[in-house]
Amino acid sequence: MTALLVSEVRRALARRLVRVLALLALAGVVAITVGNFVNSTKAAAGNGLDVEAERQARVQACRQSSPPGFQASCDRLTPLASPPGDKRFKLVDLWLGRTERLKRGITRTRGYVLASTSTLFFLLALVVGASFIGAEYRAGTLTTLLTWEPRRARVLAAKLAAAALAGAGLYLLLQLLLTALLWGVASTRGITAGADAAFYRGIAGLLARGTALASGLAVLGACLAFLGRTTSAALGGVLVYLIGVEGILNNQAPDWSRWFLLPNTVAVFTGEQLRRGGFTRSPGGAAALTVAYLAALVGVTVVVLRRRDVT
Amino acid sequence: MGVIEVEGLRKEYRRARGAPSIALAGLELSVPEGGVFGFLGPNGSGKTTTIRCLLGLVRPSGGRTRVLGADPQRDLASVIRRVGSIVETPALFPNFSGRRNLQLLGALDGIAPRAVDDMLGRVGLGGRGRDLVGTYSLGMRQRLGLAAALLKDPELLILDEPANGLDPAGIKEIRDLIRSLGAEGRTVFVSSHLLGEVQQTCDRVAILSQGRLVTAGPVEDVLAIGHRAGLLVRLGDLARGVEVLRAAGLDAALVGDVIRVALTPDEGARVTEVLAREGLYVSEVRPEEVDLETVFLELTGGESGEAP
Numbered sequence: 001m002t003a004l005l006v007s008e009v010r011r012a013l014a015r016r017l018v019r020v021l022a023l024l025a026l027a028g029v030v031a032i033t034v035g036n037f038v039n040s041t042k043a044a045a046g047n048g049l050d051v052e053a054e055r056q057a058r059v060q061a062c063r064q065s066s067p068p069g070f071q072a073s074c075d076r077l078t079p080l081a082s083p084p085g086d087k088r089f090k091l092v093d094l095w096l097g098r099t100e101r102l103k104r105g106i107t108r109t110r111g112y113v114l115a116s117t118s119t120l121f122f123l124l125a126l127v128v129g130a131s132f133i134g135a136e137y138r139a140g141t142l143t144t145l146l147t148w149e150p151r152r153a154r155v156l157a158a159k160l161a162a163a164a165l166a167g168a169g170l171y172l173l174l175q176l177l178l179t180a181l182l183w184g185v186a187s188t189r190g191i192t193a194g195a196d197a198a199f200y201r202g203i204a205g206l207l208a209r210g211t212a213l214a215s216g217l218a219v220l221g222a223c224l225a226f227l228g229r230t231t232s233a234a235l236g237g238v239l240v241y242l243i244g245v246e247g248i249l250n251n252q253a254p255d256w257s258r259w260f261l262l263p264n265t266v267a268v269f270t271g272e273q274l275r276r277g278g279f280t281r282s283p284g285g286a287a288a289l290t291v292a293y294l295a296a297l298v299g300v301t302v303v304v305l306r307r308r309d310v311t
Numbered sequence: 312m313g314v315i316e317v318e319g320l321r322k323e324y325r326r327a328r329g330a331p332s333i334a335l336a337g338l339e340l341s342v343p344e345g346g347v348f349g350f351l352g353p354n355g356s357g358k359t360t361t362i363r364c365l366l367g368l369v370r371p372s373g374g375r376t377r378v379l380g381a382d383p384q385r386d387l388a389s390v391i392r393r394v395g396s397i398v399e400t401p402a403l404f405p406n407f408s409g410r411r412n413l414q415l416l417g418a419l420d421g422i423a424p425r426a427v428d429d430m431l432g433r434v435g436l437g438g439r440g441r442d443l444v445g446t447y448s449l450g451m452r453q454r455l456g457l458a459a460a461l462l463k464d465p466e467l468l469i470l471d472e473p474a475n476g477l478d479p480a481g482i483k484e485i486r487d488l489i490r491s492l493g494a495e496g497r498t499v500f501v502s503s504h505l506l507g508e509v510q511q512t513c514d515r516v517a518i519l520s521q522g523r524l525v526t527a528g529p530v531e532d533v534l535a536i537g538h539r540a541g542l543l544v545r546l547g548d549l550a551r552g553v554e555v556l557r558a559a560g561l562d563a564a565l566v567g568d569v570i571r572v573a574l575t576p577d578e579g580a581r582v583t584e585v586l587a588r589e590g591l592y593v594s595e596v597r598p599e600e601v602d603l604e605t606v607f608l609e610l611t612g613g614e615s616g617e618a619p
Contacts, residue, residue, distance in 0.1 A: 006418070141402045146366070311369065
């Protein structure tokens with residue numbers, strides 16, 4: 001099984017599409033870094049501590065006014081104060097978001113860098129998983145492999161594990177690289193204030209949850225490609241589901257949305273509770289539901305693959 | 312018991328519309344251990360479907376198969392290390408070199424990289440092993456597939472059209488290789504439409520038509536089934552020879568540069584006697600040889616082999 005898994009991981013990572021997408025993502029990471037480096041001027045240097053002090057004051061006020069059980073959320077308050085003209089990159093923008101008021105009634109949300117890039121890297125993981133299996137069907141290589149390892153469940157397990165590792169690995173490496181590069185920008189030309197131990201713990205949790213979701217999305221893409229036998233069927237299936245099922249039903253039957261994949265994965269990723277009307281679900285509950293959905297899909301894929309003729 | 316046993320094998324493919332397509336309609340087959348076994352049939356007769364059933368790639372609709380005593384649908388994994396195979400044109404990863412493809416496959420069975428290099432040399436790809444498979448010709452891919460099949464040092468080889476895409480020199484090389492593999496005591500089960508090759512290479516053959524077995528046995532026995540038309544006679548004046556033979560009540564006809572007489576091989580003396588009486592002396596009398604192609608066309612009706 002180990003040899004099969006190693007072989008599948010090598011195949012997954014050696015694919016041209018994976019390399020092209022990884023290079024594009026890498027170029028995006030570099031572009032974000034360069035953009036922030038260039039925009040992070042030293043025009044109003046020396047205000048970093050003031051920003052953090054202002055945030056701390058609001059955190060204290062929030063804690064004092066919040067009922068018991070809700071005080072923890074105050075720690076997530078983000079710096080609001082930013083001196084006019086200060087364009088320095090703030091390390092807390094990596095994860096914590098903040099809203100800037102540009103003019104009366106016009107605001108701009110900044111921050112959430114890792115959350116924004118996560119969306120793209122999740123897509124990358126989905127495509128990597130789907131194309132890994134889609135390419136197998138297109139090239140007919142599954143036939144060759146099954147003449148060496150006829151136990152289809154094992155082959156499926158190895159391929160899904162390889163897809164998960166590839167998707168998760170790419171996500172984590174790209175996000176760690178981005179974090180490291182932007183930390184360098186903040187350290188040299190920006191503001192690191194507010195980046196305390198809790199902040200870094202938050203980043204670590206975010207990346208851990210993001211990595212798990214990326215692996216799940218790669219498995220989702222791979223399973224759908226197994227079922228549809230093409231990459232486009234897998235990606236089209238996801239698109240149709242998100243728009244056609246969750247998008248429409250979200251309006252038609254809002255009560256059902258608590259069971260939808262998208263809001264639950266968002267809850268997992270952000271670590272926030274899922275709230276739908278009076279209903280709430282913890283991030284752990286959302287994670288359990290997401291895993292259950294994925295397990296059901298893997299189960300269906302195993303059954304179909306074991307019964308299907310390979311021609 | 313043979314290394315391959317097939318009893319009443321049926322395979323139907325469902326269609327979105329209309330009746331299902333029947334690929335195999337109760338095939339019976341037994342392949343004994345050792346030697347080269349040819350599996351012949353027109354296009355669509357069910358050869359590849361049979362091979363896919365034997366390798367567990369396709370689920371039969373009915374019947375029973377055994378490969379080295381194992382049921383391919385249940386416990387093929389227990390014998391797969393002893394079985395090497397090619398199914399149609401071998402599909403390997405185009406972005407990997409031939410060597411790396413084989414190394415990845417070999418790693419599944421713990422085969423050392425050195426064995427890969429040896430095998431590439433054996434199939435004539437020693438100098439191209441490091442090139443990407445995507446740059447290989449069809450013939451080179453076929454050789455690489457054969458190398459993959461041989462990599463496990465299998466006792467049973469199941470080869471689906473192994474000479475497909477090869478040039479004449481390549482076909483001869485593969486023929487010699489298959490012969491040598493059979494001579495080593497392995498069982499080589501090879502499907503082909505190159506009947507001349509099969510006749511030169513195989514010890515036994517089975518002929519398939521419309522998803523059923525038409526005949527099977529040693530090549531000589533199968534050739535004997537063919538309609539032996541008679542004797543071929545060569546002499547100086549062919550036209551007069553035909554007249555004389557016909558006047559003697561024999562069924563004679565001019566075929567190219569010989570006269571074909573409808574007599575059995577042991578009646579050659581009668582021909583020479585009739586002709587000699589009229590002053591015609593033969594330079595050659597030989598029985599008409601029946602080749603596998605003739606038998607094949609007679610048995611299959613020369614038609615497409617799709618099952619009804």
